[in-house]
Amino acid sequence: MTKLEPKQTIERLIGAGVLVVAVFAPLLFNAFWLDAILTQTLIFGMGAASLIMLSAYGGMISLAQTGLMGIAGYAVGNMVSQGGAGGESKGLALGLDPTKALVLAIVITTLIAFVFGAVASRSYGIYFLMLTLTFGVIANLFFGSVTKLGGFSPIAGIDRHTPGFVGDVVNDRQRLYYIALICALVAYALIRYLVRTPFGLSLQGVRDEPLRMASLGYTVPLHRMLAFTFAGFIAAVAGVLGAWWNGQISPSDLGLVATINLLVMAVIGGLVRIEGAWLGAFAFIVINNEVTNRIPSDGLWVVGGTFNTVVGLIFLAIVIVSPDGLMGVWERLWSMRGRRGGPSAGTGDVQQPVTEASL
Amino acid sequence: MKDVLGLGTFAEQVAERIRAWGVVGTAPRAAAAALVVFAIVYVLVITKPAGEFGGGDWRTTNFGSAIHDPGSFARVLLDAVTFAALLFIVASGFSLIFGLMRVVNMAHGSFYLLGGYIAYEIQQSLNPEGQGFSLQPFQVSTWEWVAPLLVAVGFIAMFGLGVQQLLLRWNQGQDLRQALITIAVSVIVADQVIAHFPRHVPAGSPKAGGNAVSIAWPGWTDRFVDLKLFGVEYSLARLVMLALGIAVGLALYLWLYRTRTGMVIRAGVDDRQMTSALGVNIQAFFAIAFVVGASLAAFGAVVGTSQGNVAQLQDGQWLLYSLVVVIVGGMGSLLGAAVGSLLYGIVFMFSASYLPTTGNECCTQYSIVFTFALLALVLAFRPQGLFGRAA
Numbered sequence: 073m074t075k076l077e078p079k080q081t082i083e084r085l086i087g088a089g090v091l092v093v094a095v096f097a098p099l100l101f102n103a104f105w106l107d108a109i110l111t112q113t114l115i116f117g118m119g120a121a122s123l124i125m126l127s128a129y130g131g132m133i134s135l136a137q138t139g140l141m142g143i144a145g146y147a148v149g150n151m152v153s154q155g156g157a158g159g160e161s162k163g164l165a166l167g168l169d170p171t172k173a174l175v176l177a178i179v180i181t182t183l184i185a186f187v188f189g190a191v192a193s194r195s196y197g198i199y200f201l202m203l204t205l206t207f208g209v210i211a212n213l214f215f216g217s218v219t220k221l222g223g224f225s226p227i228a229g230i231d232r233h234t235p236g237f238v239g240d241v242v243n244d245r246q247r248l249y250y251i252a253l254i255c256a257l258v259a260y261a262l263i264r265y266l267v268r269t270p271f272g273l274s275l276q277g278v279r280d281e282p283l284r285m286a287s288l289g290y291t292v293p294l295h296r297m298l299a300f301t302f303a304g305f306i307a308a309v310a311g312v313l314g315a316w317w318n319g320q321i322s323p324s325d326l327g328l329v330a331t332i333n334l335l336v337m338a339v340i341g342g343l344v345r346i347e348g349a350w351l352g353a354f355a356f357i358v359i360n361n362e363v364t365n366r367i368p369s370d371g372l373w374v375v376g377g378t379f380n381t382v383v384g385l386i387f388l389a390i391v392i393v394s395p396d397g398l399m400g401v402w403e404r405l406w407s408m409r410g411r412r413g414g415p416s417a418g419t420g421d422v423q424q425p426v427t428e429a430s431l
Numbered sequence: 432m433k434d435v436l437g438l439g440t441f442a443e444q445v446a447e448r449i450r451a452w453g454v455v456g457t458a459p460r461a462a463a464a465a466l467v468v469f470a471i472v473y474v475l476v477i478t479k480p481a482g483e484f485g486g487g488d489w490r491t492t493n494f495g496s497a498i499h500d501p502g503s504f505a506r507v508l509l510d511a512v513t514f515a516a517l518l519f520i521v522a523s524g525f526s527l528i529f530g531l532m533r534v535v536n537m538a539h540g541s542f543y544l545l546g547g548y549i550a551y552e553i554q555q556s557l558n559p560e561g562q563g564f565s566l567q568p569f570q571v572s573t574w575e576w577v578a579p580l581l582v583a584v585g586f587i588a589m590f591g592l593g594v595q596q597l598l599l600r601w602n603q604g605q606d607l608r609q610a611l612i613t614i615a616v617s618v619i620v621a622d623q624v625i626a627h628f629p630r631h632v633p634a635g636s637p638k639a640g641g642n643a644v645s646i647a648w649p650g651w652t653d654r655f656v657d658l659k660l661f662g663v664e665y666s667l668a669r670l671v672m673l674a675l676g677i678a679v680g681l682a683l684y685l686w687l688y689r690t691r692t693g694m695v696i697r698a699g700v701d702d703r704q705m706t707s708a709l710g711v712n713i714q715a716f717f718a719i720a721f722v723v724g725a726s727l728a729a730f731g732a733v734v735g736t737s738q739g740n741v742a743q744l745q746d747g748q749w750l751l752y753s754l755v756v757v758i759v760g761g762m763g764s765l766l767g768a769a770v771g772s773l774l775y776g777i778v779f780m781f782s783a784s785y786l787p788t789t790g791n792e793c794c795t796q797y798s799i800v801f802t803f804a805l806l807a808l809v810l811a812f813r814p815q816g817l818f819g820r821a822a
């Protein structure tokens with residue numbers, strides 16, 4: 073075992089501490105915090121993690137992740153909801169077995185991510201961002217206009233039909249919290265594992281030097297396409313969890329505002345490290361909760377408007393001050409310490425801040 | 432590093448196999464060409480109108496084929512072309528800003544939204560019959576349309592200049608950061624617009640932020656013109672819209688290709704550093720380009736609000752339109768913006784009118800899929816867009 077840098081030691085200690093708190097969260101927090109803040113953090117953190125993974129290791133900032141989450145939510149909603157008397161009025165109401173629906177929803181979303189990835193795989197940088205944004209908006213308009221699959225108003229009651237091994241998430245919110253926690257941990261481990269495989273390493277090569285990688289014989293678009301598909305899978309799982317957590321899915325869940333919110337979470341956390349996803353989601357959701365509680369009903373002080381103005385200002389401040397978000401602040405603190413004669417930070421780590429390259 | 436999944440080598444083998452088959456080259460091209468040809472033939476010949484007793488099959492559409500009903504076909508085509516003119520006005524501004532400054536102005540839709548509402552407020556305060564109700568064209572003089580246009584364009588131009596000078600000047604070259612900054616601006620503007628507009632509401636009714644409002648074309652446009660073509664009578668207002676689009680295109684062309692300013696801007700598009708090194712104050716030209724680009728968003732908003740309305744969430748819609756047009760046409764190219772607008776206008780209007788209408792839930796509501804199909808088709812063969820240069 074190699075000797076750990078002090079930075080890594082501290083990070084592991086913090087990680088372990090967070091994990092302990094997360095496991096015992098039901099004892100530490102009240103029901104509202106557990107359900108509305110922590111569960112939501114875990115779910116949207118997964119969505120943000122899929123975004124950050126593409127950005128940090130693939131050099132692709134995808135704005136389609138919210139759309140993919142929504143597609144998964146719609147897929148599961150359409151498949152599990154039951155028509156007829158006492159059933160849901162919206163969607164296809166196929167009444168499928170929830171387990172089958174769960175698997176199918178994730179497979180369908182991953183396939184759609186594959187198609188999106190195939191179309192976008194030869195676009196880079198800002199073009200990629202625009203193209204994926206377009207995908208997201210198209211998904212939003214699609215579900216908003218196709219009444220057969222949902223239409224303008226939401227498909228409700230999705231949380232009433234969960235697979236047996238998931239159990240009742242309508243009444244037992246603690247159960248949903250632990251499910252989200254397990255999924256988030258698995259997603260985190262999976263991403264950390266994937267970026268260390270040969271595929272992950274060549275993906276990072278593609279991020280830094282697409283031309284050189286192509287001339288070395290790597291198929292650059294294929295790598296980016298597969299990475300996008302994998303991120304689509306993570307987003308799909310997050311989307312299904314989100315539909316269970318929310319109980320319903322509506323076009324606004326994959327609208328432009330929702331897309332930007334996920335981006336804000338990822339940017340607050342920092343587009344350079346996976347951990348930032350959950351950190352950013354937590355910060356965003358807490359700020360959302362606190363600010364929304366304090367805004368007078370007739371709008372913000374002086375300027376008027378709602379929470380979104382505050383979000384926009386915070387987002388603006390972060391992008392101006394620290395484009396790498398909170399994780400970037402953390403990295404910068406360590407590199408400042410390193411420059412003052414301490415042990416050099418960041419060596420022996422495959423991760424590399426992409427401050428200048430990406431932002 | 433142990434290759435447990437074998438993903439790295441696996442991916443290469445799959446790629447090699449696909450290359451060996453030559454699938455990448457021919458099959459998608461053939462499939463794409465077949466789809467496009469089928470769509471055209473479907474509209475021209477195959478489709479037919481619904482029978483007397485409703486019902487129908489995959490061939491049933493609202494109007495039937497172009498051969499069967501050339502008048503409706505011509506009308507939809509005109510709708511497409513006039514809508515394309517509006518698309519062009521908005522998207523050319525977006526493309527101009529990108530072409531010179533490499534700034535993807537995600538707040539372009541917000542400029543549109545704000546411009547539309549400002550024009551509404553000005554027209555309402557100019558016209559005594561406004562009082563918060565929608566005006567009709569016969570109530571509106573030409574000046575009462577031009578004045579809101581000038582105010583909206585002027586205000587958005589200044590607003591755009593402020594955004595550019597304050598937020599985008601000091602971080603040139605960091606294109607993703609600039610995109611994120613303009614996204615933040617768009618979030619703030621969208622929320623502020625909902626908080627403060629529309630200000631003119633009918634007496635007694637509450638102020639509901641972000642409600643749909645519209646402005647009226649001047650009275651003389653409020654008639655139909657007989658085009659002497661398959662008996663089509665077409666709205667003069669929409670033809671004015673087309674004329675405005677063409678005028679903007681011509682003006683931009685003359686400005687970019689026949690004046691010194693335009694020459695410098697084109698040089699800046701090609702090689703920013705070299706232009707700057709030749710002693711040109713490129714910063715001034717960046718500011719000019721941003722002002723013109725933002726003005727075009729406001730100009731388009733006034734035209735769009737006259738033809739339809741302006742309401743919250745339209746910022747996202749117009750951002751999407753601008754993105755699709757420039758992704759298809761190629762970023763930073765005037766011709767690309769024109770061709771992109773035309774293609775998207777045609778796809779947009781024809782998919783809304785010429786999809787089968789069998790039953791209540793089929794199929795025109797699926798028309799948004801064709802937007803994606805257009806993007807996928809173009810990008811599959813030209814990742815940089817039709818007239819774009821490689822990034």
